[in-house]
Amino acid sequence: MIEKTITVVNKLGIHARPAGSIVRAATGFKSKIELIKNGNAVDAKSIMSVMMLAAAKGTVISVRADGEDEGAAVEAVVALFENKFNEE
Secondary structure, three states: OEEEEEEOOOOOOOOHHHHHHHHHHHHOOOOEEEEEEOOEEEEOOOHHHHHHOOOOOOOEEEEEEEOOOHHHHHHHHHHHHHOHHHOO
């Protein structure tokens, strides 16, 4: 299991488009991938779960993956956050 903490840095936070980007990236991996906010873990492969995080700019989130491609999975999801979901 690998876990990395990241801060939401894009202006609008995790709204529909970034949530869709996270889900698309996550579904490309076999590992179980979760996003964790304030101790609440949600499935990163579920658009509704990701949107329910209601993560605004400045929110600290952990990305956790467990499985055969866990390292690549965490890095792919974290890269989306670091690139501000290509919105800015």
